[in-house]
Amino acid sequence: MSMRLLIIGTLNGELINASRIAMNRGAAVTHAEALDQGMNVLRAKGADLVMIDVSLPVAELVETLARERMRLPVVACGTGTDARAAVAAIQAGAKEYIPLPPDADMIAAVIEAVAADNRSFIWRDPAMEKVVKLAEQVAGSEASILITGESGTGKEVLARHVHQRSGRRNKPFISLNCAAIPDNLLESELFGHEKGAFTGATARRIGKFEEASGGTLLLDEISEMDPRLQAKLLRALQERVIDRVGGSKPVPVDIRIIATSNRNLAEAVKDGSFREDLFYRLNVVHLKLPALRERPEDVLALAAFFAEKYAEQNGLPLRPLSAQARDLAVAAPWRGNVRELENAIHRAVLLSSGAEIEADALRSPDGEGLETAPDDSAARAARTAEAVTRSLVGRTVAEVEQDLILDTLDHCVGNRTHAAKILGISIRTLRNKLNEYSSAGVTVPDPGQRRMSA
Structure with missing residues (x-):
């Protein structure tokens, strides 16, 4: 764009x-x-x-x-x-x-x-990979998309990612936070107004629908929109026209709508605060962003990115996170998600003076240490196990077995007898497997050596 x-x-x-x-x-x-x-x-x-x-x-x-x-x-x-x-x-x-x-x-x-504008989109975790893959599959369509997830999970960043992979990428991407604007002003923000339409309307002004013409309009926190405006929005989506406040004739619009919500819109439909017909019009494709605490690999990737970003911004040397800091970052609940992580790493960059960012530099805004799960070690082990399990999904048993055997052999510095004992297989079975890998062109370490890639 x-x-x-x-x-x-x-x-x-x-x-x-x-x-x-x-x-x-x-x-x-x-x-x-x-x-x-x-x-x-x-x-x-x-x-x-x-x-x-x-x-x-x-x-x-x-x-x-x-x-x-x-x-x-x-x-x-x-x-x-x-x-x-x-x-x-x-x-x-x-x-x-x-x-x-x-x-x-x-x-x-x-x-x-x-x-x-802080729109860098970084993900590593399999939980996010699934969401991103679906987003990229539908990006080229004209379908409306609903993105849900906790506050700070990156809903707007994902929306921009969709826009950049759509046929509208060279047209505007316009974002409007429906929760940040009073109801009596939101209609004008969305649809524009004519001069004299209300007190203070000293000139005609186009709304976000017209500003986004040809491109994408992101309606952030759409669940906060007044039901009366929901009806006008539904008409705009169905008929591709809008009415400026105080206007006398409809204005055609050509945009793609992406909406976000940190609430369960299906529940909002049930309790009557959100129109069912608008919900189905928006929810053609639903992208549900997992919380950051459910994406341990993303925590570490994002932490490294923010550490580099804020070191550069503040003219400070780049310091990687220490092993203890990484463990603490993965164990923290991150109720504010990516937004909270970014702030924590920004503080840590400013507070650190050694060769690495240590765990005690990761603090809350009031200077206290980061909160962790009640049983820190157990929580960390559970998160690590979950990440490992997810990383295996989609791979064949033979692929996983090969990695396990070669990694164990690396750990034993090429000692076949020791590796076989750890793996619980006979030395003969291990040798047969290694001969099979060698015949397929895979590097197998000799006794006393590790693989070149290790």
């Missing part, structure tokens, strides 16, 4: 160069001379990033975006010698300041940071 960049300011030579650099990096650039014109562009088309000339009222832009509930980053740019203006822009709410004349690498880094 191309980054949608809006540049606000007079396009002199330096801003023209900045625009050209951004387009060379794959951004779709729109220009507005003044603040009012820029806001009209955002109301009509939306954007992912705003770059504004520091000589314009940056604070007013930030305040206007907040007032109109447009959540997008603002970057100020100006002459490199104007240090006072740069400080003022950051204090006003700009996320970054780019000195002019523009540096291509810096503009590219800003665009890349916004495009990434």
